[in-house]
Amino acid sequence: MSPLDLLVVAPLVFMVLSLLAGGWQRSLLALAIATMAALSVWLMTLDPGTAHVVGGWELPLGVLLRADGLAQMLVPAVTLTAGLTGLYALHQFAPESHASNAQTAAFWPLYYLMWSAANAAFLTTDLFNLYVTLEMASIAAVAMAAMGSVRAALRYLLIALLGSIFYLLGVALILSRYGTVDVTLLAGMAEADFATALALALMTGGLLVKAALFPLHGWLPPAHAAAPAPASALLSGLVVKIGFVITVRLWFEGLAAAATPAGLHVLGGIGALAILFGSLQAIRQESLKALVAYSTVAQIGYLFLAFPLIAGAGHAWAGLSFHAVAHMIAKAAMFLAAGLMLKAAAGPRIADLAGLARAMPLTVTAFGLAAVSLMGLPPSGGFSAKFLLVDAALRQGQAIHAAVMLIGGLLAAVYLFRPLAVAFSGSETPVVPPKAPSMVAAPLALALAALLLGFAGGPLADLATGGAPATVAPEPLPALEDTVETASEDEQ
Amino acid sequence: MEALATGHLFALTGAVLVGLGLFGFITLRHALRQLLAVNVSGAGVFLMLGGLGRGAATTDPFPQALVITGIVVAVALTAFGAALILRQAEEDHAAKEDDERGGKT
Amino acid sequence: MTGLFYAAAMALLVTVALALVRAWKGPGTIDRIMAAQLVGTGVIGVALTLGAARGDATMLDAALVATLLAALAVAAFVASRAPRGARKDGEDRS
Amino acid sequence: MSLVFDLVLCLMILGTAAASLLMRSALGGIVFFIAFGNLLGIAWLSLGAVNVALAEIAIGAGVTGILLILAHARLSAMGDPVECEPTSPWMRAAVAVICGGLIVLLSVAVLSISPTDRMGAQIATLMPALGIENPVTGVLLAFRAYDTLLETFVLLGALVAVWAIAPPGGWPQRPASLAIATPVSLTVIGTFSRVLLPASLVMAAYLVWTGSDLPGGAFQGGTVLAGGILVAALGGAIALPRADDMRLRSVLVLGPAMFLGIGLGGIALGRFLSYPVGLEKALIVAIEYALALSIGATLALLVAGKPVPPAAVQEGGD
Structure with missing residues (x-):
């Protein structure tokens, strides 16, 4: 028995049940969260690099599932994000109205489908299976x-x-x-010939569209800004990470042989542009959800900016993994909080938020805490991620990269302070209808988790480097010299 | 030799189909036709897989199975795409009728 | 014998090509649909002769499936062309 | 001879693809797309890949074609002529250069790889353990059953996604009726559909059964079943069910649920999706029949489209 396949299969079982259960979605969700939490804990206790083929069919025929450090961080983060978003969604897509409301009836099966797709994407090393996974995620996300x-x-x-x-x-x-589509096999076989290089370029291009990296991000802001809040949280938190993780598996493991430094620098450069462009666009937005959506465009940039830093000195790999997790949680928190704030506000514009800090202090706090992590202020998870990345950039003499990340943090402060400042302004306190406790608690819990992630920086960074591919420079972490060496090194 | 040529012939046809589909996708301005164009490109990718799996007398069953999976995934997404296009057209149609009614009164 | 079947398959392929020319030239939609049906029939024939040329009886199944779905395509075309309220596509009446 | 045949075939495939994209008339484009799909089916036959040929003819040309015809008919009924404003010649030239470049790059890559049957021999050695003879079914239902399992959920998810965009008042009703309204066509197509539905049922069952040893299988059989359901719906012989019909829901999830259940049962023997020795064929055939039924229902409903308010059902959603 292994949690690797169960983490993918369990949400599918819940999808089937949710199609048959009608009004029983509440109990189903409780059961799903408990199951997935248990499986995630189980996953974290596995040794990094634990892997097995599905059904016992060996490579290159079969499909390999593997728990590397990245997956061991991302899958529990998905459980946290999807679980709390689900609790929030119980109110927006109230199961009682499933008989009269198409969106409610369709949301729950799609929610489990997306959950399964995210876990499947992070746990497999099979490039064709990842294609099917990407389409599972696309169907749920587009719907x-x-x-x-x-x-x-x-x-x-x-x-x-x-x-x-x-x-x-x-x-x-x-x-x-x-003759194989498995990343672990390809890592030992790939050569830097024309066909491989072209394949890497084509796959990367396709994945960057899905990850919404500038300038292929055009579809993201309208889709993420218009969707209902829980859907936006899942889209910005989970779905864009899928394309990113597959790109990482290709460039640093499967096809690392064809990944030239020039290519890595191009991706890093595009990432830098994405940070600047996304941030500047976010500053220009008048609508709150569009602002948060453009912030996703900017934050995706950090993930790719780290690419040229990974093989060098410092801990860019840990920073990258950390950033993916911190952004997932913080952005979900922010979209959920924004959803509540907009329900209470007079309109969708930032200017309509006046006085909300007094009317809904907990929700505005959640927004603020999520903002702290996105800006990269200590002690948040976002800070740990950006610290590791900036540190790596400086050690490698990449001053421009470091500067872009710092400027990105400043710009994030500019665009995120604006809605907060408006929420705290105004002399009148708008009357806000009371919200269900779990609806208020979900964004707050996610925002606190994003903040507390900073305190777990050491162990998490160890976890990330534990299962890292061979192309990642192994070196003890700056603040953690005295902690135990990573598990994989212990084994060897 | 002939088998080699056959495999390459179909794979090259697939490559051209991918390009044709992409051309159609960019230049055609109606979503339904873009959907058709994506299907042409997809069929091209499948044909590349099949052609390059062509051996002396047989075709590799492994890519064959992947292609069948791909064809099913493609029809699922195409059907959803067509439903979205129709829903969009209904919304536009309703908005236009509202406008016309608003203009008359 | 194999060569003969290939020749037959080629000949059928040529008739399909001719039907395609008709489908391209039109001029009306009805002409195109009729030409499409001809293409469908031709394809079934090609599948049968190819099966004979290769000595692969399973290709008959492909021909059979093509027959069934061609019938479905006819039905769908009829459905889409059936007068049902006002139609605005004037080109189709040509 | 065979190479000449293939060459002519490939040229016709390219011609029909180009025509399907370049034609001004959208319906003409769809006609060419269906011809294109059928010719691709022949290409797969010529490659000796009869399994794929069946899937391409049934799904790629058949179901996709009908989907596009219906979408076109419904769009033109709403006054959308499905015409594209021609893009500027400069733009087309620029795009043509880019796409031509892509074709050149792909061709160079394709020519650098020599076509071979890489895994056929390895798969052949594993097939006796499964008790079935069709290697493609072996890959789909055993070696890569995990892909296939996820794929069935893509299909199910697509139908739920279509449900999600039901118009106001449409949930949880039936899809717009496909039945043709005029009395004359009703008699012809009504008889037609009554003949074709049982024929397609037999054909579907045959394709699934034969699929374990000869080309065929759940996807091909399921698609033929969907075709039969659609013809019957077009002929007015059956009405498509409401989206909240529990019998419908049970049929839709039957295949995926059975696949999941047998997969989870494998855990008792050590691995998810491993089949107990001796029962491989029985379980694979059981999964295939359940899948074919679910795929047939799902595809038919996907083609029929989203649920609509009851008033619109009679008008065929116009």
Whole structure:
């Protein structure tokens, strides 16, 4: 028995049950959260690098599932994010109205489908299986986006389809060239020939569309801003990370042989531009959810800015893994809080938020705490991530990268302080209808988790480096010299 | 030799189909036709997989199975895409009728 | 014998190509749909002769499936063309 | 001879693909797309991949084609002529250069790889353990059953996604009726559909059964079943069910749930999705039949589209 397949299969079982259960979604969700939490804990106790093939069919035929450090961080984060978002969604998509409301009836099966897709994507090393996984995520994500705006969803679907074609094109070349689609096998076989390089370029292109890296981000702000708050939280938190993680597996493991420094620097440069562009666009937004959506465009940039830093000195790999987790949790918290604030506010604009800090202090606090993590202020998870990344950049003499990250933090402060300042301004306290406790608690819990992540920095960074691919420079962490060496080194 | 040529012939046809589909996707301005274009590209990728798996007398069953999976995934997404296009058209249609009514009164 | 079947398959493929030319030229939608049906029939024939040329009886199944779905396509075309309220596509009546 | 045939076939495939994209008339484009799919089916036959040929003809050309025809008909009924404003020649030239470049790059990559049957021999050695003879079914239902399991959920998820965009008042009703309204066509197509539905049922069952040893399988059989359901719906012989019909829901989840259940049962023997020795064929065939039923129902409903308010059902959603 292994949690690796159960983490993918359990949400699918819940999807089937939710299609049959009608009004029983509440109990189903409780059961799902308990199951997934237990499985996530189990996953974290595994040795990094634990792997097995599904059904016992060996490679290169079968599909390999593996718990590396990245997966061991991301999957529990998905459980936390999806679980709390689900609790929030119980009010927005109240199970009682499933008989009369199409969105409510469809939300829950799609929610479990997305949960399964995210776990499946983080746990497998099989490039073709990842294609199916990407499409599972796309279906759920586009349908959730359509609950806000059909137009944005259609645009999202078409661009996602094109991204999939490019990804699959690369997979086809790799399979034909090497006779396998498994990343761990490819790591030992890949050569830097033309077909491999082209396949890497095509797959990366397709995945960057799905990860919404500037300038391929055009579909994201309308879709994420229009969707209902719990859907936005899942879209910005979970879905964009899938494309990112597959890109990481390709560049640093499977096809590392074809990943030239020039290519890494191009990705890093695009990441830097994404930080600046996304932040400046966020500053210009008048609507709160559009601001938060553009902030996602900027934060995705950090993930790719780290690419050229990974092989060098410092701990860019840990920073990258950390950032993916911290952003997932903080952004979900922010979208959920924004959803509550907008329900209470007079309109969708930032200017409409006046006085909300007094009317709904807990929700505005959640927004503020999430903002602290996104800006990268201590002691948050976002701070630990950006500290590790900036430190790595400085050690490698990449002053521009370090500068971009610091400027990005400042710009984040500019765009995130604006809604907060408005919420604290105004002399009148708007009358806000009382909200269900779990609806207020979900964003607050997520924001606190993002903040507390900073305190768990050491162990988590160890976890990330524990299962890291061979291309990542192994070196003791700056503040953690005295902690135990990583598990994988112990074993060797 | 002939088998080699056959495999390459179909794989190259697939490559051209990918390019044609991409051309259609960018230049066609209606979502339904873009959906059709994506399907042409997808069929091209599948044909590349099949052609490059062509041996002396047989075609590798492994890519065959992947292609079948791909075809099913493609039809699922195409069907959802078509439903979105129709929903979008209904919304636009309703908005237009509202406008016309508003203009008359 | 194999060569003969290949020749037959080629000949059928040529008739399909001719039907495609008709489908391209139109001029009306009805012409195109009729041409499409001809293409469908031709494809079934090609599948049958190819099966004979290769000595692979399972290709008959492909021909059978093509027959069934071609029938479905006809039904769908009829459904889409059936007069049902006002139609605005004037080109189709040509 | 065979190479000449393949060459002509490939040229026709490219021609139909180009026509399906370049034609001004959208319906003409769809006609060419269906022809394109059928010719691709022939290409797969020529490659000796009869399994894929069946899937391409049934799904790629058949179901996708019908989906596009219906979408086009419903769009033109709403006054959307599905016409594209032509893009500027400069833009088209620029895009053509980019796409041409991509084709050149892909061709160079393709020519650098020599086509081989890489895994056929390895798969052949594993097949006796499964008790079935069709290697493609072996890959789909055993070696990569995990892919196939997730894929069935993509299909199910797509239907739920279509439900999610039901218009106000449409939930949880039936999809817009496909039945043709005029009395004359009703008699013709009504008889037609009554003949075709049982034929397609037999054909579907045959394809699933034969799929364990010969080309065929759950996806091909399920699609033929969907085709039969759709013809019957077009002929007015059956009405498609409401989205909240529990019998419908049970049929939709039957295949995926059975797949999950048998997979989880494998855990008792050590691994998720491992089949107990001796029962491989029986379990694979059971999964395939359940899947074919679910796939048939799911595809038919996907083609029919989202639920609509009851008033619109009679008008066929116009």
